[in-house]
Amino acid sequence: MAVLVLAESIKGNFKKTAQEAVYYASKLAAQKGSDCVALVLGSCDNPAQLGQFGASKVMHDSNGAFDHVDSQQYATAIASQAKALGATHVVLASTSTGKSIVGRVGVKLDAGVVSSVNALPSDDNTFSKGVFSGKATVYNKVTSDITVVSLMGNSMQFSANGSDAAVEQVSIDVPPSKIVVKEQKTVDGIVPLPEAELVVSAGRGMKAPENWGIIEELADVLGATTACSRPVADIGWRPHHEHVGQTGVAIRPNLYIAAGISGAIQHLAGVNSSKVIVVINKDAEAPFFKAADYGVVGDLFEVVPKLTEALKKFKQSN
DSSP, rough: OEEEEEOOOEEEEEEEHHHHHHHHHHHHHHHSEEEEEEEEEBSSGGGGGGGGGGGGGEEEEOGGGGGGGGGGHHHHHHHHHHHTTEEEEEEEEESHHHOOOHHHHHHTOOOOEEEEOOOOTTTTTTEEEEEHHHHHHEEOOOOOSSSSEOTTOOOSSSOOOOOOOOOEEEEOOOOOOOOOOOOOOOOOOSSGGGGGGGEEEOOOGGOOOOHHHHHHHHHHHHHHEEEEEEHHHHHSSSSSSBBBBBTTBBBSSEEEEEEEEOOHHHHHHHHHHOEEEEEESTTTTHHHHHOEEEEEEEEEHHHHHHHHHHHHHHHHHH
16 A cells, blocks of 8 residues: 655756645555655756655656647556556645646546545545635545545645655656657746745736836845736736736745736735735735735835835845
8 A cells, every 4th residue: 555646857956845635645645554655757957856755665767758738648657657556645746737637547447537636535535625716725634545636735734854755767668758849948947826925916016017017126135036027928018927817826825925917806816815914005006905914105216116125124134
């Protein structure tokens, strides 16, 4: 018996989502009295490091074909290894990859599936997840022999407190890919929004794209990722990968600072799972203040620079 977890390797390295998924799987395995086995598909520089996050063993198929995600191939590989291990649970991260394969894996294993869980299950294998943009929680009891779940990002505090795990090289038989990758564009050098613990966001209140420097400076001081509202992305002020909201990226940071964003329901739907929300807006009637933990009514062009300077002084003295 085992808990199998897919640890996604991006350009040979593990992102925070992979580490968090492995940590979650290790806690689930401990709860069930079994082992946590991590599966790595494609190129990876150091798969053994997953032991630091709780994996007791790592299975690695270094086939370069896995470097480009094909949902059919990934689902087939995961299902075959789950069957070989006699896994009771399969854990995926709720990333674009996880979302594309969680249902396929469930079908191949004839398993109950719960996507975007946010906590460990109860003793009767009941998992919780947020619904209606985080406004409610639903509990799903899985009664099948195998359970497949995907883990919502930033659901657990985790740390690397273990040691490197033994790595077993495997070769998994999968069908030829039907997908031809002609070009792949990725954003490097920043923490992706779904993984970010600190986010600084702004909207049309910035008035023009050339004013974004004060937002970037605040984010730099905090070590945060920048984001924006949909109108800002639509008019080309900021890249679309920064758009957060119902039609953009849904995020769950520890801190979300929103400057010059009114707080339309579509935007709130993507950010209201943030643990702390700070709103800066000169309109005291802005809807966002109803969802905020802290609010500053004032001109963002005055408030944001002062906040940045205060943070710089705080960091220098601490």
